[in-house]
Amino acid sequence: xxxxxxxxxxxxxxxxxxxxxxxxxxxxxxxxxxxxxxxxxxxxxxxxxxxxxxxxxxxxxxxxxxxxxxxxxxxxxxxxxxxxxxxxxxxxxxxxxxxxxxxxxxxxxxxxxxxxxxxxxxxxxxxxxxxxxxxxxxxxxxxxxxxxxxxxxxxxxxxxxxxxxxxxxxxxxxxxxxxxxxxxxxxxxxxxxxxxxxxxxxxxxxxxxxxxxxxxxxxxxxxxxxxxxxxxxxxxxxxxxxxxxxxxxxxxxxxxxxxxxxxxxxxxxxxxxxxxxxxxxxxxxxxxxxxxxxxxxxxxxxxxxxxxxxxxxxxxxxxxxxxxxxxxxxxxxxxxxxxxxxxxxxxxxxxxxxxxxxxxxxxxx
Numbered sequence: 001x002x003x004x005x006x007x008x009x010x011x012x013x014x015x016x017x018x019x020x021x022x023x024x025x026x027x028x029x030x031x032x033x034x035x036x037x038x039x040x041x042x043x044x045x046x047x048x049x050x051x052x053x054x055x056x057x058x059x060x061x062x063x064x065x066x067x068x069x070x071x072x073x074x075x076x077x078x079x080x081x082x083x084x085x086x087x088x089x090x091x092x093x094x095x096x097x098x099x100x101x102x103x104x105x106x107x108x109x110x111x112x113x114x115x116x117x118x119x120x121x122x123x124x125x126x127x128x129x130x131x132x133x134x135x136x137x138x139x140x141x142x143x144x145x146x147x148x149x150x151x152x153x154x155x156x157x158x159x160x161x162x163x164x165x166x167x168x169x170x171x172x173x174x175x176x177x178x179x180x181x182x183x184x185x186x187x188x189x190x191x192x193x194x195x196x197x198x199x200x201x202x203x204x205x206x207x208x209x210x211x212x213x214x215x216x217x218x219x220x221x222x223x224x225x226x227x228x229x230x231x232x233x234x235x236x237x238x239x240x241x242x243x244x245x246x247x248x249x250x251x252x253x254x255x256x257x258x259x260x261x262x263x264x265x266x267x268x269x270x271x272x273x274x275x276x277x278x279x280x281x282x283x284x285x286x287x288x289x290x291x292x293x294x295x296x297x298x299x300x301x302x303x304x305x306x307x308x309x310x311x312x313x314x315x316x317x318x319x320x321x322x323x324x325x326x327x328x329x330x331x332x333x334x335x336x337x338x339x340x341x342x343x344x345x346x347x348x349x350x351x352x353x354x355x356x357x358x359x360x361x362x363x364x365x
Contacts, residue, residue, distance in 0.1 A: 034095040037066055039326060040082040047071035048085035048329070049078045087135050087328045093120065093128065101128055103318040106305060108286060130337045133297030135325040136304050140208060146230040147203040148255075150273040151237045153217040155194040156284065158349055161291035162338075169346045170353040190216050192349055195292065197280075197299070198222060201272045202233070205310050207303045209276070211296050211343045222246040236268040279306065293340050 007015060046053050050073050058070035058079055071078050083089055093101070097118050104114040114125045160168060192215040200208040208228050212221035219242045226246075229235075234253040237243040247254035255264040263269055283302055284290055290298050308317050 036088040036091070036093075036095050036098065036326075037064075037081070037083050039095065040086060040088075041067060043327070044069060044082050047073065047076055047078060048080055050076040052076060085329050087131070087325050090333050091128075091131070093118075093124075098128075099318055099322055101125065102132065102321050105129065105132065105301070106314075106317050106321070108283075127334050127337055130294060130297060130340075131332050132325065133294070133301050134332060134337075134340075135328045136300040137297070139300055139304055140210065143206050143208055143228055144230055145200055145202040145206050145208060145228055145233055147233065148268060149200050149202045149229065149233045149235055150268075150270045151198075151200045151222070151235050151243055152270055152273050152277075153212070153221070154197050154199060154277045154280065155190055156197065156290075156295070157194055158344070158346075159289050159292050159295070161289060162293070170350045195295070195344060196221055198225060199273060199276060200225075200228070201276060205272075205307065207276065207307065209280075209299050209303050211299070214344055214349055218242050219245045219249070223249065226250050236264055236270065238270070276306070292344065293342055296343055297340075 002018075007018075010018065044055070044067075047055055047069075050071060052071055052073040054072040055069045056072060058068045060066060061068055061081065066081050068079055068081055071080070088098075091098075097120065101114060101118050101120070104117055109117070111122050111125045111129070114120070114129075115122045118125065120128065165172070195214060196212045196217050198208070198210055198212040198217070198221055208225060210225060212224060217240065222242060223246055229250065229252060231251070234255055235243065235247040236255045236257070237247075238257050239259045244254055244256060246252075255266045255268050257264045257268075257270070280299070280302060283298060287298070304321070305317070308320060312320050
């Protein structure tokens with residue numbers, strides 16, 4: 001085993017020889033044609049369908065030459081490969097391509113820039129991006145906040161990027177100044193045309209950042225995520241009654257910042273949370289708006305990379321992310337990316353348009 005204890009026993013010249021040997025091995029082993037399959041082939045220990053441990057080798061794939069396996073569970077009986085039902089199930093991109101692409105995502109490049117660097121088409125990069133983001137969908141599920149927790153909400157407008165105009169649940173927005181009417185209501189401030197995103201950051205940098213619903217934040221929105229707060233959390237928040245109600249209902253200590261002030265009675269602030277909101281706003285600006293259908297994916301990516309920056313060298317982030325998602329079950333195709341369920345109810349958001357829009361669609365058809 002090549003570990004620190006072993007290396008400590010070597011002389012400088014021996015370490016130099018080991019280093020040279022590893023460099024040669026690196027050049028021979030990792031090339032532009034290295035497949036993701038090679039990172040998974042030694043770790044097959046169960047059926048990806050029924051998780052039965054009783055599996056046997058079952059020949060090789062005629063096209064790729066990859067080892068195939070057979071599940072001996074009589075109720076299953078599937079044949080599979082090392083990449084079946086993993087992140088790389090429907091991906092033809094090689095190992096180096098994925099590693100480069102993840103690095104591009106970490107530094108926030110656009111799809112066109114990523115296309116130039118990786119040699120993949122813009123559409124291909126779009127699909128890779130959302131497959132990557134979807135692999136992180138469970139990342140926040142395991143987050144448990146403890147200690148001092150800053151809690152607040154932020155809002156973004158509904159974005160219908162990529163929608164067919166004939167399927168729009170509302171009339172197109174007018175640009176510039178105009179008088180509001182029944183077809184183009186001018187709802188200012190926080191309304192049911194805005195998405196509420198509940199956010200929380202604790203003193204250990206654990207982050208909760210989830211879409212909660214439409215319109216003004218409520219007790220019910222916060223209470224959806226009560227399981228993410230440990231029993232000994234102290235909630236630091238502004239003076240919104242719904243947050244105080246949430247803390248009281250779940251028997252959590254609350255340190256409320258008075259209206260017009262920046263610090264709580266215990267001298268806590270919302271600085272870390274405000275920084276998170278600022279980074280989120282910058283992400284939205286840099287992407288020129290994010291479609292609501294994919295919004296939670298972008299949020300999960302922001303949370304993941306922010307957490308990694310606290311404990312990982314920037315040069316190693318793409319490798320660490322690759323290793324985290326390598327065996328995730330993301331059996332996605334391109335069609336799945338375009339049919340992600342909306343995280344909000346558009347009928348509720350645009351109920352004032354529904355009658356007029358339906359009449360318009362009937363007239364067109």
